Amino acid sequence: MEALQELASQLGDRLITAPESVAPYAVDSSRARPEGQALALVLAESTADVSAALGWADRHGVRVSVRGAGTGLTGGAMAYDGGLIVSLERMNRVLEVIPEDRLAVVQPGVITAELDSLVREQGLFFPPDPASARICTVGGNIATNAGGLRCVAHGVTSDAVAALEVVLADGRIMRTGARARKNVVGYDLTRLFIGSEGTLGVVTEATVRLKPVPAGTPRTFRASFPTIESAGAAVAEIVNGGFQPEVLELMDALSVEIIESFHQSGLVVPRGAMLVGQTVGERAAEHAERITARCLELGADDTEVSDTDALLEARRLSNPALTARGLKISCDIGVPISRLAEMFTGIERISAEHGLAVSSVAHAGDGNLHSTVESPDTEAGIAAADAVIDDITRLALALGGTISGEHGIGSVKHHELPWQLDAVALDVQRAIKTALDPNGTLTPGRAV
Amino acid sequence: MEALQELASQLGDRLITAPESVAPYAVDSSRARPEGQALALVLAESTADVSAALGWADRHGVRVSVRGAGTGLTGGAMAYDGGLIVSLERMNRVLEVIPEDRLAVVQPGVITAELDSLVREQGLFFPPDPASARICTVGGNIATNAGGLRCVAHGVTSDAVAALEVVLADGRIMRTGARARKNVVGYDLTRLFIGSEGTLGVVTEATVRLKPVPAGTPRTFRASFPTIESAGAAVAEIVNGGFQPEVLELMDALSVEIIESFHQSGLVVPRGAMLVGQTVGERAAEHAERITARCLELGADDTEVSDTDALLEARRLSNPALTARGLKISCDIGVPISRLAEMFTGIERISAEHGLAVSSVAHAGDGNLHSTVESPDTEAGIAAADAVIDDITRLALALGGTISGEHGIGSVKHHELPWQLDAVALDVQRAIKTALDPNGTLTPGRAV
Numbered sequence: 001m002e003a004l005q006e007l008a009s010q011l012g013d014r015l016i017t018a019p020e021s022v023a024p025y026a027v028d029s030s031r032a033r034p035e036g037q038a039l040a041l042v043l044a045e046s047t048a049d050v051s052a053a054l055g056w057a058d059r060h061g062v063r064v065s066v067r068g069a070g071t072g073l074t075g076g077a078m079a080y081d082g083g084l085i086v087s088l089e090r091m092n093r094v095l096e097v098i099p100e101d102r103l104a105v106v107q108p109g110v111i112t113a114e115l116d117s118l119v120r121e122q123g124l125f126f127p128p129d130p131a132s133a134r135i136c137t138v139g140g141n142i143a144t145n146a147g148g149l150r151c152v153a154h155g156v157t158s159d160a161v162a163a164l165e166v167v168l169a170d171g172r173i174m175r176t177g178a179r180a181r182k183n184v185v186g187y188d189l190t191r192l193f194i195g196s197e198g199t200l201g202v203v204t205e206a207t208v209r210l211k212p213v214p215a216g217t218p219r220t221f222r223a224s225f226p227t228i229e230s231a232g233a234a235v236a237e238i239v240n241g242g243f244q245p246e247v248l249e250l251m252d253a254l255s256v257e258i259i260e261s262f263h264q265s266g267l268v269v270p271r272g273a274m275l276v277g278q279t280v281g282e283r284a285a286e287h288a289e290r291i292t293a294r295c296l297e298l299g300a301d302d303t304e305v306s307d308t309d310a311l312l313e314a315r316r317l318s319n320p321a322l323t324a325r326g327l328k329i330s331c332d333i334g335v336p337i338s339r340l341a342e343m344f345t346g347i348e349r350i351s352a353e354h355g356l357a358v359s360s361v362a363h364a365g366d367g368n369l370h371s372t373v374e375s376p377d378t379e380a381g382i383a384a385a386d387a388v389i390d391d392i393t394r395l396a397l398a399l400g401g402t403i404s405g406e407h408g409i410g411s412v413k414h415h416e417l418p419w420q421l422d423a424v425a426l427d428v429q430r431a432i433k434t435a436l437d438p439n440g441t442l443t444p445g446r447a448v
Numbered sequence: 449m450e451a452l453q454e455l456a457s458q459l460g461d462r463l464i465t466a467p468e469s470v471a472p473y474a475v476d477s478s479r480a481r482p483e484g485q486a487l488a489l490v491l492a493e494s495t496a497d498v499s500a501a502l503g504w505a506d507r508h509g510v511r512v513s514v515r516g517a518g519t520g521l522t523g524g525a526m527a528y529d530g531g532l533i534v535s536l537e538r539m540n541r542v543l544e545v546i547p548e549d550r551l552a553v554v555q556p557g558v559i560t561a562e563l564d565s566l567v568r569e570q571g572l573f574f575p576p577d578p579a580s581a582r583i584c585t586v587g588g589n590i591a592t593n594a595g596g597l598r599c600v601a602h603g604v605t606s607d608a609v610a611a612l613e614v615v616l617a618d619g620r621i622m623r624t625g626a627r628a629r630k631n632v633v634g635y636d637l638t639r640l641f642i643g644s645e646g647t648l649g650v651v652t653e654a655t656v657r658l659k660p661v662p663a664g665t666p667r668t669f670r671a672s673f674p675t676i677e678s679a680g681a682a683v684a685e686i687v688n689g690g691f692q693p694e695v696l697e698l699m700d701a702l703s704v705e706i707i708e709s710f711h712q713s714g715l716v717v718p719r720g721a722m723l724v725g726q727t728v729g730e731r732a733a734e735h736a737e738r739i740t741a742r743c744l745e746l747g748a749d750d751t752e753v754s755d756t757d758a759l760l761e762a763r764r765l766s767n768p769a770l771t772a773r774g775l776k777i778s779c780d781i782g783v784p785i786s787r788l789a790e791m792f793t794g795i796e797r798i799s800a801e802h803g804l805a806v807s808s809v810a811h812a813g814d815g816n817l818h819s820t821v822e823s824p825d826t827e828a829g830i831a832a833a834d835a836v837i838d839d840i841t842r843l844a845l846a847l848g849g850t851i852s853g854e855h856g857i858g859s860v861k862h863h864e865l866p867w868q869l870d871a872v873a874l875d876v877q878r879a880i881k882t883a884l885d886p887n888g889t890l891t892p893g894r895a896v
Contacts, residue, residue, distance in 0.1 A: 100684050100786040145632045156630055158639075159607070174872035180782030180844075181814040182604055182853035184593045184643045185868050186877045186896045191606075191639035195632045215690065236548050242663065334628030338548040366629040396628075405630035420633050424622035428884060429634045435883040436876060448634045 001039060001082075007056045014049055016041040025087055026065075026079035028072040031328045031382055032411050036081020038065075045090050047165060047173060047204040054202065055171025057084050058441045064169075065443060066198040068109060068140030071132045073329050074410025076144065076197045076446055086202065088139050094118055095205070102210040103162060103179060108139025108203050115208075124210040127154035130406070131316045142203050145195030147406030149312065152239065152365030153246040153280075154211065156406065158194040165205035166193055169437035179207060192432075197408045197447035200436045214280040218246070219288035220311040221277050223295035223303040224270035228252050228348070228360070231273035232340035234298045235364045238275075239337055241294055243287040247278035248365030249315050252344075255359040255372075262321030265314035271301060273344075275364060276311040318361045322372055330412055331371040331389045333396035334405035340367055346395045347371055354388045368405035369396075394419065409447045417448070449487060449530075455504045462497055464489040473535055474513075474527035476520040479776045479830055480859050484529025486513075493538045495613060495621060495652040502650065503619025505532045506889045512617075513891060514646040516557060516588030519580045521777050522858025524592065524645045524894055534650065536587050542566055543653070550658040551610060551627060556587025556651050563656075572658040575602035578854070579764045590651050593643030595854030597760065600687065600813030601694040601728075602659065604854065606642040613653035614641055617885035627655060640880075645856045645895035648884045662728040666694070667736040668759040669725050671743035671751040672718035676700050676796070676808070679721035680788035682746045683812045686723075687785055689742055691735040695726035696813030697763050700792075703807040703820075710769030713762035719749060721792075723812060724759040766809045770820055778860055779819040779837045781844035782853035788815055794843045795819055802836045816853035817844075842867065857895045865896070 008015045016022055022041045026034050039062065042053040057064045064084045067077035079085050092109035099122045106115060113133040116126040128141055130148040140146070141157045142164070154160075163177030166189075176189040193201055225231035231250055238248060251259070252273040260267055267274075275295065279287040285305070292303035319329060335343045344360070347369075351358040357374040371392055373385035393403050393416055403409075403416045418426060429448040437444075456463045464470060470489045474482050487510065490501040505512045512532045515525035527533050540557035547570045554563060561581040564574040576589055578596040588594070589605045590612070602608075611625030614637075624637040641649055673679035679698055686696060699707070700721040708715055715722075723743065727735040733753070740751035767777060783791045792808070795817075799806040805822040819840055821833035841851050841864055851857075851864045866874060877896040885892075 098784070098786070100688060101784040102688075103784070145636070147630050151630060155607075156632075158636070159603075168872065168876070172872045174870055174876060176873060178782065178850040178868070179784045179848040180816070180850045180853060181785070182595050182599060182782050182811075182816050183850040184604075184852045184854055184856050185850055186857065186865065186873075187648070187880055188593070188606070188639050188643055189873065189876060191636050192880075195636055200635070212688065212690065240548060240550075240660065242660065334626065334630050336546070336549040336551070336627045337629070338546070363630075368628070368630050400627040402626040402628045402631040402633055404632045405628060406632055408632050409634065417634065420626070422622055424616065424620045425624060425634075425637065427620075428616070428622060428637060431883040432635055432640075432880060435879040 003060045004040060007053065010052045011042060011049060014043045014045055016043060022085065025067060025085045028070045028075060028077040029328065030073045030075045030410065030412050031330055032075025032078050034078055038079035038085050039082050041085045041087060043087050043090050047167060050086060050167045050202050050204050051171045051173055053084060053086050054167050054169060054442065058170045058439055061439065061441065063441055063444055066202050068137030069135055071136040071140060072144065072410065073407045074412040076408055076410035078411065088137065091204065097122060099124060101179060103207055104210060105205065105207050106138055107205060108137060110138045112136050112138055112141055119210050120213060123213050125213050126208060127160050127211055128157045131319055138206060138208065139203050142194050142206060143198050144406065144408040147363060147366065147368060149247045149249060149363065151363060152248050153244060158191055160209045161190060161194055161206055162209055163207035164190050164193055164203050166201035167204055168201045169439065169442035177207065195408065197410060198443040199433060199447045216280065216282040216284050217307055218278050218280045219284045219305055219307055220309060221288040221292050221303065221305045222274055222311050223292055223300040224274040225272045225300050227272035228344040229341045230299045231275055232344045234275060234295055235340050236337045237294060237298060238291055239365050243279065243290050245277040245291060245365065246280045247312060249276050250362040250364035251276065251315060252360045254357060255318060255361045258325060258359055259314055259317050259321045262324050263317055265310065265317065267314050276315055278312060326377045327372050329370045329372055331369065331392055332404045332407040333393055333401055334366065334368045335396050335399045335401035337367045339399040340364065343369065343396065343399060347392055350388060350391045356384060356388055358388060366405065411446050414446065451508045452488060455501065458500045459490060459497060462491045462493060464491060470533065473515060473533045476518045476523060476525040477776065478521045478523045478858065478860050479778055480523025480526050482526055486527035486533050487530050489533045489535060491535050491538050495615060498534060498615045498650050498652050499619045499621055501532060501534050502615055502617060502890065506618045506887055509887065509889065511889055511892055514650050516585030517583055519584040519588060520592065520858065521855045522860040524856055524858035524891070526859065536585065539652065545570060547572060549627060551655055552658060553653065553655050554586055555653060556585060558586045560584050560586055560589055567658050568661060571661050573661050574656060575608050575659055576605045579767055586654060586656065587651050590642050590654060591646050592854065592856040595811060595814065595816060597695045597697060597811065599811060600696050601692060606639055608657045609638060609642055609654055610657055611655035612638055612641055612651050614649035614651055616649045617887065617890035625655065643856065645858060646891040647881060647895045664728065664730040664732050665755055666726050666728045667732045667753055667755055668757060669736040669740050669751065669753045670722055670759055671740055671748040672722040673720045673748050675720035676792040677789045678747045679723055680792045682723060682743055683788050684785045685742060685746060686739055687813050691727065691738050693725040693739060693813065694728045695760060697724050698810040698812035699724065699763060700808045702805060703766060703809045706773060706807055707762055707765050707769045710772050711765055713758065713765065715762050724763055726760060774825045775820050777818045777820055779817065779840055780852045780855040781841055781849055782814065782816045783844050783847045783849035785815045787847040788812065791817065791844065791847060795840055798836060798839045804832060804836055806836065814853065859894050862894065
């Protein structure tokens, strides 16, 4: 493409066209398949690079996909045929930490866990912690409004972002938000860009909120239940029981088996499901004991409390273990926690109806479930799995839930959008997309 | 106006045209002056009423102002000349409380403190608590993304809203959000409408998040400081000191004098300023003692700890006391808490430069300040006061702050918008407004 010379003259060797170098940037971690061959890759090193790339693409009608670390699970970062890929992996610096205001200013390519480690040196932590925290980026977290294990106590990524620098589809650069803790000045554009999955703009800098590390040694706990329903029913009791855990996860028997066959963590496969969680603060040990005691009252087979992170480490292996088995998570439903047990009963019924095994892990304290169907990674296998996930998703909606708790819509869940959003809401979503990206060059056809 | 018959036929006696009945609904609690005579008032009793009113106004090019209790401080609810007023005061029912999911579904006209009282019967509370909580409405809180005293611990209104029903400018009805705790489905329209000051749609139902009432008896505390700067400097020390208060307010000497001359609360006027706050939880008493002890180390003249609410009750009288004095709050700046002391030094300098006394109260733990200029409520007096506020506002921005922490922009602060937002951000704000209200009939010319 001749016009590419124009961009090359601005970006130099940050513009890559060799197909073998571009290809690894054309996919994410979802089951989505690339729709063709991308034109080129921009390894952006600055806001100016991103602006140049987006402005060029907009003028030439070239579709743009944007990526951090490529850990997305919905096809949001898949390259377009003849499209430009903008990677933010080189924009990976922590620019400033302001401990007294509990703020940090970061580039989008910073690895989530690395930011967390860095600020812990100052007694602070970065609350969002997707299970992929060691390989995903803050920019990617912002694009999907990622959740993770600690959400039950600390909220999602949007709760941890104060201000953004954003490059719009036409290359213009803008700022949102403020360093003040409260800010009501026009529409909340910070929140609008968070979770917009790269369709409204590209985040090139973020001012994020930190929290003080609680005093005392955290405790992890486990409670294994005879059935997944009894584990699900225990969740609301724990969350409303006055001893707020920082983490409250659920793994069913099959998901524990899958993890243990991938990496022997020492987890004992429960009869039905296990809850694992973490308590923090000066009374972490007491709270963990109170929670596990309550679980025994609620029918748990056995429980443990530990001062190591091994239980949560095992939980974080869920996605790598599924990937090693040729499976990819595509279900990310959420339900009110009072409906969790009902949701699990429904999943068992749907699994039986389709004759396909389903494993589930859940950020249970938030009612956010990832169910994975045991079905091969072939066209027919994916179609069969998708039919199960569709049924599970419709049930979540019937229970007052959502089609996506933390992964976003991307292309994988695009067909589900009208199940949740009414026609007027869909109209409004698309009117906003058109207002901000009239030529439709930035991550078109996804998210909304 | 002949077309009004069309609306009257739909709304019956919920459409009011008698000028003396309409007039009280034409103003809010700000210094803004009505721009003329409104055409009519709709006392909406249902979503259908709101839809009929907005659809009619949009078809006939009639400008609409929207109001809850009229406690707004920025002119956002002021009627338009020849405009329609939509009041939501009759839509004041709590429709549902779901304690196990900590949710309540309410109509917009519910009084904030009444919702809080109602759910306390179930061991829960509604976190947002503007100082006007006993007279303002949840819908108004949502429109401005109101803050209040408990924000330092619990966040602002947007942190307490899960889902909305909204009527758009053309009368169409839509829903946003979900009952699940996490939800990433398209753009976050819930957040977009919160704080949009009635310019994008009218909220006709809200699903709000509740929190469990902490165990134990709350304690209030006071620490009086010799200078406002020393009080300001103590704030960051307290917030980062490991004993998170639920409330942390500042009142300078003049604001305490004004409160005491309005209603004798028994507050002793401090030399410079006083911090008042509240701790909660099983260790509330210990934490209050630790905080006041720290204040003495930081130079406080004297402190007290109490198990009554009298200190905060006195603080809540600030706005009524100013109103009784013929003054109205129009300053609502925010700064990072590390800059509070600097901000107060600057306010003293600006006050001296203009030769006008300034009183300040602050949601100090959030860095959110309301400064009021001692200047008569006349045209010249307001102009002189505005010049002071403008200088204070520019200083807040220079310190990394915001022009509005919790009251919004309305018409009163409209001229300040370009001071904070860059040209691209302003463009984006207005593109969103145009996308959702192409005819510009819903609260035009305000907020953005």
